[in-house]
Amino acid sequence: MPRLCAAFLLCCMPLTVCPLAADEDIDSLFDEPADTEETAGSSQADSDDKAGPPPLTDIIDNRGFSFEVEYEFIAGFSPGWAETPWNRDYQFDTDYGPGKPKTSSEFATQIFAAEMNSTFMLDFRISPTLRVYQSFKVDFPNYDFKIKEFFADYNLNRIVFFRMGLHTVNWGVSRNFPFVNLPVMVPPEGNRITEFDAQGSSIPKEPGDPYAVKMDIPVGIGGLQLLTLSRSGFIEDQDNPQLKEFGYGLKYNLAFRWADIDIGSFYHNKMPFRSFMSVKSTLPFGTEIYGEGLFAASPEYDSLSGGLGWSGKNIPENWERKSWSGSIGVFDEFFDRMLTVNFEYFFNGERHAQWLKEESSFQDTEVSPFIYGHNGAANLVFRPNRDIRLFTQCLYNLNEKTAQLVPGIQITPVSNLNLYLGVPMVLGERDGTYYSKNADKKNRPFSIVLAVSFSGNYRFSYYQ
Numbered sequence: 020m021p022r023l024c025a026a027f028l029l030c031c032m033p034l035t036v037c038p039l040a041a042d043e044d045i046d047s048l049f050d051e052p053a054d055t056e057e058t059a060g061s062s063q064a065d066s067d068d069k070a071g072p073p074p075l076t077d078i079i080d081n082r083g084f085s086f087e088v089e090y091e092f093i094a095g096f097s098p099g100w101a102e103t104p105w106n107r108d109y110q111f112d113t114d115y116g117p118g119k120p121k122t123s124s125e126f127a128t129q130i131f132a133a134e135m136n137s138t139f140m141l142d143f144r145i146s147p148t149l150r151v152y153q154s155f156k157v158d159f160p161n162y163d164f165k166i167k168e169f170f171a172d173y174n175l176n177r178i179v180f181f182r183m184g185l186h187t188v189n190w191g192v193s194r195n196f197p198f199v200n201l202p203v204m205v206p207p208e209g210n211r212i213t214e215f216d217a218q219g220s221s222i223p224k225e226p227g228d229p230y231a232v233k234m235d236i237p238v239g240i241g242g243l244q245l246l247t248l249s250r251s252g253f254i255e256d257q258d259n260p261q262l263k264e265f266g267y268g269l270k271y272n273l274a275f276r277w278a279d280i281d282i283g284s285f286y287h288n289k290m291p292f293r294s295f296m297s298v299k300s301t302l303p304f305g306t307e308i309y310g311e312g313l314f315a316a317s318p319e320y321d322s323l324s325g326g327l328g329w330s331g332k333n334i335p336e337n338w339e340r341k342s343w344s345g346s347i348g349v350f351d352e353f354f355d356r357m358l359t360v361n362f363e364y365f366f367n368g369e370r371h372a373q374w375l376k377e378e379s380s381f382q383d384t385e386v387s388p389f390i391y392g393h394n395g396a397a398n399l400v401f402r403p404n405r406d407i408r409l410f411t412q413c414l415y416n417l418n419e420k421t422a423q424l425v426p427g428i429q430i431t432p433v434s435n436l437n438l439y440l441g442v443p444m445v446l447g448e449r450d451g452t453y454y455s456k457n458a459d460k461k462n463r464p465f466s467i468v469l470a471v472s473f474s475g476n477y478r479f480s481y482y483q
Contacts, residue, residue, distance in 0.1 A: 073423030081147075085483030087140040091474040094133040095439075099459055101126045103444060126190040130460055135159045138167065144482065148174050166228075180235040185228055187377070188246060190270060190283060192299045192309045193346055195396035195414070196365040197374060198389060199295035199311045201268060201285035202229065202248055205386055207371045210289050212255055226375050226386065227251030241272035246285070251374075253289070259384025263288050291317030291340070291369070315369045316340065342368040348396075359400040367391050390452050392418030406431045414453075425458055427468075435475045441468040 120375045136158035143151045156165050170184030191199040205211075212221040231248040249265040251257065266287030273280040278300040292315070299309040317340045331332040348363030367389050378384040394416050401409045408429040415422040427441030445453045445464035459466045 026352075040290070048182070077295070081144060081482045083144050083480065085140075085142045085478060085480035087142075087476060087478040089138045089140075089474070089476040090135075091137075091472060092135050093470065093472040093474075095131070095468060095470030097130040097132075097460070097466050097468045099128055099130070099461065101128075101463060103446070103465045108192060128461065149269075162418065178236070181255065182233045182235075184230070186231060186233075187229060188231055188248065189231060190297075191295070191311060192279075192281075192297045193363065194309075194348060194350065194361055194398070195313055195363045196346055196367075196389070196394065198344055198346070198367065198369075198372065199283075199293075199297055199313050200374065201283070201293050201295065202231070202246065202266075203374045203376075204290060204293070205250075205252075205373050205375050206287075206289040207373060212252065214407070224252045238271075238448070241274050241280075244270040244272070244283075246270070249287075253287070255364070256351065266290070291315040295342040305351065307350040308348070309350075311345065313344040313369070315372075342370075344368045357402050359398070359402075361396070361398040363396045365396070366393040368458035386390075388452070388456065390416045390419060392416060416451065416453075419448060419451035419453075421445065421447035421453045423453050423457050435473055437472045439468065443468065458473045 021421045021457055136156060138154060138156045140154040141152070145151060151170075152167045152172070154167045156167055157163065166185065168184075168186050170182055170186040172275040173181045173183070175181070188202040189197075189200055190202060191197055193199070197203065203225045208223040211226075213221045214224045218226070227250050229248055229250050231246060233247075234245040236243045236245075248268070249260065253266075254260045254264045266285060268283060268285030270281055270283030273282075278298055282295070284292070284294040293313060295311060295313045297309070297311040300309065301307050343383065344365075344367050346363060346365040348361065350359075350361045352359050368391075370391050372389045373386050376385055376387045376391070394414070396415075397411075397413045399411045403409075407428075410429070411424070411426045413422060413424050423443065423445055425441060425443045430438045431436065443458040443466055445451075445457055447453070454464055455462055457464065
């Protein structure tokens with residue numbers, strides 16, 4: 020089931036900026052795994068490296084390394100409009116207010132993008148107790164160089180396991196709304212560290228890469244995880260970080276035969292205190308059902324500054340704002356995995372909640388909000404054969420009476436080549452969040468996405 024779940028997440032098309040926040044976004048359309056053409060070198064004649072990195076249990080006593088590189092060449096064209104084609108009442112100077120299209124040239128826009136990028140991954144098993152992993156990405160034409168991950172794993176007598184450095188920590192089981200993924204939550208703009216732009220104006224500092232120390236301790240049928248985490252955007256002076264600029268959390272897992280349960284909490288002094296519980300189980304007839312609950316408590320919200328009313332101390336003295344959120348969802352596959360179905364309901368009781376969405380092929384890292392109130396998600400994927408995938412995603416908010424619908428198709432005519440067509444559109448009330456935050460790169464309510472990608476990877480490994 021975990022393998023099928025991972026495949027489903029790659030196939031779904033949730034939002035880039037997701038008020039009904041999603042594990043993936045429309046750009047994950049371009050991030051599907053390429054056909055692997057690799058040569059694995061090893062001192063063992065019967066190595067299974069071609070299927071992926073060796074399991075930890077097989078190499079924990081071995082020394083060695085693996086090197087992997089992924090290449091991607093992608094181009095896309097997307098015409099879009101500031102209103103849906105069936106809406107004839109659009110007025111350039113009245114409907115949308117300041118900052119919205121006023122002329123026909125701004126009403127209809129086109130986006131063309133072409134990029135080449137490569138990601139290099141180095142994995143060194145220095146000893147049975149120490150492992151070092153690093154991955155970095157370079158792209159053209161921007162000539163950007165980014166370290167994606169850089170961390171060390173250390174196990175203490177195989178009882179306590181540490182991971183330290185630049186790495187992402189994910190919690191929760193929701194397929195559409197990562198509201199209990201507490202390590203990726205970020206403060207509202209009014210409560211972030213500020214910096215000065217080129218004009219000398221003070222602006223909120225964007226949250227950056229996570230720096231984390233994670234400790235896992237196997238206990239009974241599950242385990243305890245302790246976490247210390249901060250981000251470059253949370254730290255005033257990078258050369259002199261303060262303890263109050265770090266967040267602290269814990270998560271306990273219970274892996275029963277009938278269900279997998281997580282209970283955890285996380286607190287950072289610029290965000291509410293949050294505690295969650297998640298449950299995932301597979302019913303006797305094969306349907307996966309999951310649910311999550313979240314409690315959040317914070318000081319009174321300051322509507323003038325857009326921030327939280329902190330007293331200036333590490334821990335606020337009064338906690339006047341409390342909220343509850345929850346979700347429940349189902350996932351199943353039919354007709355020998357030809358049809359994949361996922362439905363989920365989410366009530367968001369926390370206002371101003373935001374999370375940091377990782378970058379994808381066509382989208383930079385960005386902060387995404389959650390929509391307050393009653394939300395729903397539906398994902399359908401149909402695969403008539405191994406080369407064609409039809410998909411549809413619908414996200415809806417009852418309170419704002421707005422929805423986003425993303426139908427599309429992916430075709431793989433030959434190995435390493437993918438063709439895509441998607442039509443993201445926004446439905447419902449114009450003042451809803453989806454009209455300003457949606458799956459389109461420029462947040463246009465209606466667009467057409469055409470793209471082609473060539474991708475592949477190569478891996479070499481050697482273990483003694």
